[in-house]
Amino acid sequence: MSSKLSQKMGLGAGGMIGGRVALKLDPQALAHLTAGRRVALVTGTNGKTTSTMMLARAVSFLGQVATNHGGANMPDGHVTALSKQPDAPFAVLEVDEGYFPEVCRASAPSVAVLLNLSRDQLDRVGEVRTIEKSLRTAVAGVPGVVVANCDDIMVTSAARDARQVVWVATGTGWHNDAASCPRCGDPIRWEGEHWHCTGCDLARPKPDWVTGDGYLVTPNGEKVDLTLRLPGKFNAANAVMATAAAFALGVPVAEAVERLRAVSNVAGRYRTIQRSGHRARLLLSKNPAGWSETLNVVREADHPAVLVINAQEADGRDLSWLWDVPFERLRGRQVIASGERATDLAVRLTYAEVEHTIVPDPLKAIDAMPPGAVEVIANYTAFRDLNARAAQ
Amino acid sequence: MSASKVSIALVLPDLLGTYGDFGNAVVLEKRMAWRGIPAEIVTIRFGEPVPDSCDIYVVGGGEDTAQTLAVRHLREHPGMQRAAGRGAVILGVCAGIQIFGEHFTRADQVTHPGLGLIDSTSHAGGSRAIGEVIATPADGLFEGLLTGFENHQGRTVLGPSARPLAHVKVGTGNDGSVEGAVQGRILCTYLHGPVLPRNPALADLLIEWATGAKPAPLDLPAVTQLRAERAKAAGV
Numbered sequence: 088m089s090s091k092l093s094q095k096m097g098l099g100a101g102g103m104i105g106g107r108v109a110l111k112l113d114p115q116a117l118a119h120l121t122a123g124r125r126v127a128l129v130t131g132t133n134g135k136t137t138s139t140m141m142l143a144r145a146v147s148f149l150g151q152v153a154t155n156h157g158g159a160n161m162p163d164g165h166v167t168a169l170s171k172q173p174d175a176p177f178a179v180l181e182v183d184e185g186y187f188p189e190v191c192r193a194s195a196p197s198v199a200v201l202l203n204l205s206r207d208q209l210d211r212v213g214e215v216r217t218i219e220k221s222l223r224t225a226v227a228g229v230p231g232v233v234v235a236n237c238d239d240i241m242v243t244s245a246a247r248d249a250r251q252v253v254w255v256a257t258g259t260g261w262h263n264d265a266a267s268c269p270r271c272g273d274p275i276r277w278e279g280e281h282w283h284c285t286g287c288d289l290a291r292p293k294p295d296w297v298t299g300d301g302y303l304v305t306p307n308g309e310k311v312d313l314t315l316r317l318p319g320k321f322n323a324a325n326a327v328m329a330t331a332a333a334f335a336l337g338v339p340v341a342e343a344v345e346r347l348r349a350v351s352n353v354a355g356r357y358r359t360i361q362r363s364g365h366r367a368r369l370l371l372s373k374n375p376a377g378w379s380e381t382l383n384v385v386r387e388a389d390h391p392a393v394l395v396i397n398a399q400e401a402d403g404r405d406l407s408w409l410w411d412v413p414f415e416r417l418r419g420r421q422v423i424a425s426g427e428r429a430t431d432l433a434v435r436l437t438y439a440e441v442e443h444t445i446v447p448d449p450l451k452a453i454d455a456m457p458p459g460a461v462e463v464i465a466n467y468t469a470f471r472d473l474n475a476r477a478a479q
Numbered sequence: 480m481s482a483s484k485v486s487i488a489l490v491l492p493d494l495l496g497t498y499g500d501f502g503n504a505v506v507l508e509k510r511m512a513w514r515g516i517p518a519e520i521v522t523i524r525f526g527e528p529v530p531d532s533c534d535i536y537v538v539g540g541g542e543d544t545a546q547t548l549a550v551r552h553l554r555e556h557p558g559m560q561r562a563a564g565r566g567a568v569i570l571g572v573c574a575g576i577q578i579f580g581e582h583f584t585r586a587d588q589v590t591h592p593g594l595g596l597i598d599s600t601s602h603a604g605g606s607r608a609i610g611e612v613i614a615t616p617a618d619g620l621f622e623g624l625l626t627g628f629e630n631h632q633g634r635t636v637l638g639p640s641a642r643p644l645a646h647v648k649v650g651t652g653n654d655g656s657v658e659g660a661v662q663g664r665i666l667c668t669y670l671h672g673p674v675l676p677r678n679p680a681l682a683d684l685l686i687e688w689a690t691g692a693k694p695a696p697l698d699l700p701a702v703t704q705l706r707a708e709r710a711k712a713a714g715v
């Protein structure tokens with residue numbers, strides 16, 4: 088009933104209201120609901136939903152898994168997910184960076200996965216260095232294994248003091264927020280894939296797992312094929328992080344990879360919709376690092392692109408970040424600026440010298456394209472609304 | 480202005496580039512290029528010396544730690560301050576307004592020396608100012624309203640040698656009353672958005688200062704529309 092209501096009110100896919108009520112009734116609900124289960128938490132700026140889904144699939148090899156599908160990643164969402172599957176011995180939870188310390192304390196995770204940290208919604212989430220420090224403190228209290236991306240300086244700093252760390256070379260990281268060391272402030276120097284601080288001993292740890300082009304390398308040096316159905320380098324990174332985390336919980340590598348490889352559609356992301364003679368692929372990107380990766384994915388072909396931007400509370404009200412996205416890569420392509428803040432995007436595209444038109448309604452924007460394939464890239468609420476309307 | 484091109488120094492974007500302020504340099508470059516004025520962006524990263532030969536310096540906003548490091552770097556490599564001495568144009572945004580002053584005091588009550596480029600001091604305010612800002616340019620400095628997005632805890636008090644950039648209609652700015660600072664050809668603001676894409680007249684003022692000539696009119700419909708939308712959203 089309340090889930091239905093939540094859907095009606097546009098509060099997401101209905102994963103939250105039940106949990107909110109439960110938390111009111113029992114503030115310790117999260118601790119009670121995770122007690123006796125083996126818990127894996129997944130956090131970071133980008134890739135949380137995908138990695139969580141991959142990890143949940145992989146862990147299902149061991150038994151039933153309670154998980155929060157679809158990005159309801161705050162404690163009320165966790166309570167809802169756990170309540171729905173009271174008997175599942177495993178829980179795999181996506182956790183908003185800001186809530187990670189609280190959820191970590193309540194759930195005493197066996198595995199904590201730290202994907203990456205970059206700027207995202209500065210007016211709501213706060214600055215990257217603040218988040219790094221709070222994760223660092225939280226991670227020190229993780230009783231189990233921390234799986235961390237050693238190609239991300241902020242994540243490395245956050246994870247380094249944990250009891251047991253498994254390092255994953257993902258080949259991805261957003262370096263623009265990490266010119267100076269999160270520990271001492273001195274400049275970070277890069278030499279190829281290696282990086283180190285010029286002032287203190289923070290440096291890229293030796294990776295246990297390595298992400299390659301279409302494969303991964305296990306801690307034993309075994310090369311495993313990793314052909315995914317999801318596009319892009321960042322999804323390969325998500326897959327290796329999930330494999331390493333599943334392995335830490337006891338899932339054999341081959342079993343983990345076989346299961347997570349099948350993931351093709353994550354809460355509507357990456358799916359293709361048929362509409363008015365168009366095949367529109369829906370891609371979600373929320374912040375500069377995410378957009379930068381997605382612009383690489385759409386480079387595979389020269390399809391027209393609809394870019395959809397909102398700036399609601401959940402997106403962050405400040406659109407300054409549009410200037411950190413390398414939209415210049417879309418030069419020469421047919422582009423439509425769309426969404427509630429299409430005009431902000433149009434100004435950015437103008438200065439990027441990307442020719443474009445403005446059609447604020449994203450479905451009308453798709454219709455306005457020549458028939459055939461269209462790439463649709465949208466930020467959070469724009470994507471959510473588009474996905475819901477496309478399903479009607 | 481140097482021999483061939485107008486050079487725009489993008490100062491420490493890896494420290495002070497948290498809020499897309501890189502866009503200010505892009506806007507200056509494009510607005511000159513589109514009018515046939517050759518211009519180039521010179522990026523100065525953390526750890527690199529700061530040249531004193533550029534025509535325009537653009538400094539952005541950043542987090543507290545980054546801001547402290549930036550001051551340390553700019554003191555060790557005082558190219559921008561030397562350039563200021565000979566009248567180069569300098570735009571400082573957010574952290575910029577704080578570090579350009581005599582000193583600034585953080586929420587932890589520690590006072591840090593600034594670069595002394597403008598007659599001002601800054602301190603941490605009680606609450607963080609976040610949201611759309613609309614302000615009227617002071618002394619008819621440029622046409623239209625100043626618009627942008629602020630996200631800062633600092634409050635700034637101007638001394639007699641600095642004058643405000645604008646008078647606040649909506650938002651907080653320096654102190655709830657005035658916004659930004661102008662001293663010679665050094666111009667500071669708390670506004671992101673970034674500020675120059677949202678305020679083409681301000682961009683053109685900086686270009687005029689750098690080149691010595693008022694640039695030709697440049698009509699960008701998307702910019703005009705954006706300004707109208709943001710003013711409406713702020714209730715003006």
